[in-house]
Amino acid sequence: MAEHRTVMVAARVTPAEHAAWREKAAAAGVSPSALLREAMARTQTWTAAARAVERERTRQIARIGNNLNQLARWANTHASAAEAVSVIAHLVSFEHSLIRVARIGGEADDAR
Numbered sequence: 001m002a003e004h005r006t007v008m009v010a011a012r013v014t015p016a017e018h019a020a021w022r023e024k025a026a027a028a029g030v031s032p033s034a035l036l037r038e039a040m041a042r043t044q045t046w047t048a049a050a051r052a053v054e055r056e057r058t059r060q061i062a063r064i065g066n067n068l069n070q071l072a073r074w075a076n077t078h079a080s081a082a083e084a085v086s087v088i089a090h091l092v093s094f095e096h097s098l099i100r101v102a103r104i105g106g107e108a109d110d111a112r
Contacts, residue, residue, distance in 0.1 A: 021036070060097075064098060067094060
């Protein structure tokens with residue numbers, strides 16, 4: 001037997017937000033309640049630890065990106081076959097760094 005929905009949830013929204021939600025629900029062919037239930041079912045929450053891990057991952061990726069930009073600028077200014085080997089070695093190093101950063105907090109990703 002299906003469970004009956006008997007609990008109401010109140011949320012304060014602006015008249016414009018309310019109108020936008022009603023329009024979205026109408027466009028989807030569902031009630032506003034169904035739209036909100038579906039949206040909440042798809043929403044992932046973040047624990048404080050997962051949020052901290054994501055901030056650190058973003059910071060590390062930005063640092064690697066800065067290094068890549070410096071390397072690209074150097075390669076565009078000083079190009080030779082011998083130097084290309086050095087550039088490739090650095091790119092491989094950056095690739096390994098990106099792989100390590102991608103693994104930061106892998107177990108925390110499940111907590112979101």
